[in-house]
Amino acid sequence: MSSLLTYASEQPLVPGTLARVPLGRREVTGLVWDADFAALDAAASEPVPEGEERAPLVLRPVIEALDALPPLPADWRALVEFTARYYQRSLGEVALAVLPPELRKLDNTGLAKRIKKKRDHLIPEAAGEPAQRPSLTxxxxxxxxxxxxxxxxxxxxxxxxxxxxxxxxxxxxxxxxxxxxxxxxxxxxxxxxxxxxxxxxxxxxxxxxxxxxxxxxxxxxxxxxxxxxxxxxxxxxxxxxxxxxxxxxxxxxxxxxxxxxxxxxxxxxxxxxxxxxxxxxxxxxxxxxxxxxxxxxxxxxxxxxxxxxxxxxxxxxxxxxxRGALPAVRLLDMATVPRPAPRSPPQALAPQLVDAIQKRVARGEQTLLFLNRRGFAPVLHCPACTWKSGCPHCSSFRVFHKGERILRCHHCGTQEPVPRACPDCGNLDIEPMGRGTERLEEQVAELLPGARVLRIDADTTRAKGTLESQLASVHAGDVDVLVGTQMVTKGHDFRRVTLVAAVNPDSALFAADFRAPERLFALLMQAGGRAGRDADIARGSEMWVQTYNPGHALFEALKKHDFAAFATTQLAERESAGLPPYSHLALLRAEAKTEDVAEAFLRAARDLAKSYPESADVMFYAPVPPSVAKVAGFERRQMLIECASRATLQRLLALFTPELPALKNAHRGIVRWAIDVDPLGI
Incomplete structure (x- = not known):
């Protein structure tokens, strides 16, 4: 509760009331919180050194209460207070961040006008006949x-x-x-x-x-x-x-x-x-x-x-x-597929899969091709030297977007036109490496002449209303092959889709993040779930997975649509390794101008945390770089904190987190730091 400020008010203010108050030379909107009178009494009763007089407590007055709006209720304030405490943020930061920004700009008169205008223009919802309720199974x-x-x-x-x-x-x-x-x-x-x-x-x-x-x-x-x-x-x-x-x-x-x-x-x-x-x-x-x-x-x-x-x-x-049927899962071992001729583009789809798609198109059915990578290619490279389209500000590559003829970093947003020749050696034959949805769309159109191919990803749906119109085309049957990222793998009821293919899912199988298999299994299950939803055509529905690891346990569970078996195996592995949900984690992240400064800050934070008795049961790992170590010119490092007891971890975080701002000031070059409680990405 240290983020609370105290003001004087002529009238009693109900907790949850918005109010305009002075803060320095500014006038800002704040939120009246449940008063911590114990803290005020403690401050007022602190002993005064002999010979000195207690300075009078002078409170700045509240400018106005925004009483045009009913106070925010007690359970809402309790939720915000829990969020701030559990995720180690200040109360005011959370409370004001979750309110509409426009609300914080209004005085009481402006707020009253907004509410009146809203009610004056309130259009009654059409009270027509409700949609027919389907019979429950x-x-x-x-x-x-x-x-x-x-x-x-x-x-x-x-x-x-x-x-x-x-x-x-x-x-x-x-x-x-x-x-x-x-x-x-x-x-x-x-x-x-x-x-x-x-x-x-x-x-x-x-x-x-x-x-x-x-x-x-x-x-x-x-x-x-x-x-x-x-x-x-x-x-x-x-x-x-x-x-x-x-x-x-x-x-x-x-x-x-x-x-x-x-x-x-x-x-x-x-x-x-x-x-x-x-x-x-x-x-x-x-x-x-x-x-x-x-x-x-x-x-x-x-x-x-x-x-x-x-x-x-x-x-x-x-x-x-x-009576819809779950699709039969077929694993296609890409190691057995003949390789293309030298210098020719790598095959997007195995010949067997192309043949299966052609049969669907001939029957008027739809195919969904899932590739969770947008752009034409993740890297542009020069085969004559070692040049690749790296980002000058990040430890990642700029993605080649062919339609726009640009190289764009998906981390910091830096972009530039595609060079005519290799910037290092002048070679004119620079080539794309790898495949994104844009390239897959192009290759599918070449493999299936006459088929109606549509791509849905973040690049094709930027304009307002585009996604809705594209999905409407799919539902209307105006699309034969849909190419997309995870945007199209969940929640959509594509009645005509009978074939789903995961083009390149292997990259997540051996990732360092222990949650990568869980995410991949969910994505593939969700993607496969788009097929076979119409009982009239569901019996022949299939999901194809192009993989170089057909014997992997994840794919074996996927073939049986057996989430319970997959979850049992994963939980057993996590229990033996002491990973969530059998332990509790927090990540301390730091960004700095150099990696040495970031690592020094994290080591100092670890030493500070270890000075508390609560740290006896807590494991601190060494500072390490994340998968993308540099973003927008700043080096990033992270330190994992692990504890078997959630309560012990929370007590320790509450003790040493308030000391981190001063620690940041002592380590010049630190741009920002953050505590991530229950992190998803390690």
Missing amino acids: PEQAAAMDTLAAWAAAPAPPPTLLFGVTGSGKTEVYLRLAEQALAAGKQALVLVPEINLTPQLEQRFAARFPGRRLVSLHSALTPAQRLQHWLSAHLGEADLVLGTRLAVFASLPRLGLIVVDEEHDPSYKQQDGARYSARDLAVYRGHLARVPVLLGSATPSLETWSHAQTGRYKQVTLTERVG
């Missing part, structure tokens, strides 16, 4: 009965909805939201990425005409975000759909929280307060005593472990709706 009906019983408990337990792709998890979300709305409550539904929000929004809007639905995500304009946040906070919105930041939406009638695709890494914030929206959703449900449903076909191993040990409840859906 026996599994869905049993799941609903179980979930309803658990939701009626005084303190509903967090629940994992473990269902194969296409098993109707979204319909369960809709039915639970219907029950919450019928009870006069609000429902909060979280999705991992913005591109999943519009389609889910359409389904909820069709099911609940006459109910106000708002979305909260980073693609909104500042004005839209404020308007949607106000609708939620004032209780006007019945349904709130959003990405990770929406977990902090102020909801006075909260009755249900759903976290769709709960395993997705996008729920973890990667800068500022590095919080996990999934974990905070569980904690928020605990505070508000409302049910929290975590849905996934490939749960995170932490969630799966909690469900197996009874900490979370679990409901399972094993069958696809409408």
Whole structure:
């Protein structure tokens, strides 16, 4: 609570009230918090040296309270306070960062005008006929009965909805939201990425005409975000759909929280307060005593472990709706595929896969090719010398984007036109190395003349509305082969897709990050889940995996669609290695002008932490560079901190983290540092 400032007010202010206050020479918006009178009394009672007089306590006055807005409720403040404490950030930083930026710019008069204008222009939701409710499968009906019983408990337990792709998890979300709305409550539904929000929004809007639905995500304009946040906070919105930041939406009638695709890494914030929206959703449900449903076909191993040990409840859906079939998985050993002639471009697809795609095209079916790397090629190189398209500011390569004729670094954004010749030796025959989705699209068009090929990735969907129009083309059957990154592998209901192929998944098999196999298995399971969703054509659906490691245990589990077996193996490995969920981690990251300065800072932080008794049960690893050691001209280093006890680790972090700003000042050249609690990437 050291980040609290004290001001004087002529009128009592309710905790949770926004207020305009002076700060230095500026006037800023702050938030009235629950007063820490014990700290004030302690400061006032400190002994004064003999012969000196206590300086009078002079408080600067509050300029005005923004009482046009109802105070933020106690459970919201408790969530923010927990977030700040657990993720080692200041209270004010978290509290103000999760509020709409436009809100912090308004005085009371301006805020009152915004609220009045919003209500004057409030258009009633069309109260037409709701979309037809599909009949529940026996599994869905049993799941609903179980979930309803658990939701009626005084303190509903967090629940994992473990269902194969296409098993109707979204319909369960809709039915639970219907029950919450019928009870006069609000429902909060979280999705991992913005591109999943519009389609889910359409389904909820069709099911609940006459109910106000708002979305909260980073693609909104500042004005839209404020308007949607106000609708939620004032209780006007019945349904709130959003990405990770929406977990902090102020909801006075909260009755249900759903976290769709709960395993997705996008729920973890990667800068500022590095919080996990999934974990905070569980904690928020605990505070508000409302049910929290975590849905996934490939749960995170932490969630799966909690469900197996009874900490979370679990409901399972094993069958696809409408008699759809999971695709048969076929592993294609690329070591047995004939190599192309020397100097010819490497083959994107094996001949057997090309033949399988051609048969789908002839039958009017669709194929999805998954390659999780955008651009034309990750590297441009000169075969006559050692030149490669490295980034001058990062320890990575600039990616070749053929359509734009540029080299772009995906870490710092540096870009320049493609050189006409090698900058080192003048060779005119510089060549691309490797393959991205742009190159794959081009090669597929050459291999399948006449086929309608569409690429969907971050480069083709920058313009507003582009993604929606491209997905509409796929759903309408105007596309034969869809090439895409992970954007198209989850949440989409492609009814005509009968073949999915993972083009190059091997790179994640032997990564240093212990979570890499978990992420790869989830991606491949989700990608394969796009095939065979229509029962009329599902029986011949397939997933092909081009790999040089067909005997890998991950692929063996994938062939059987056996997540439980994969999770059991992975958890056993983690337990023997003392990795999460059997231990708890924090990363101390540092960026500096040189690697020596960054490493010296981390070593000094380790020595400082070891001076506390709590460090006796904590393991400190040596400072090491991350996978990309240099970004935007600054060297990056990280130090892993590990402990078997979460409580012990939290006590230690709370003790030495406040000392790190002074330590930074003592190490000139440190640009920034950050503590990442429960890091996803090691």
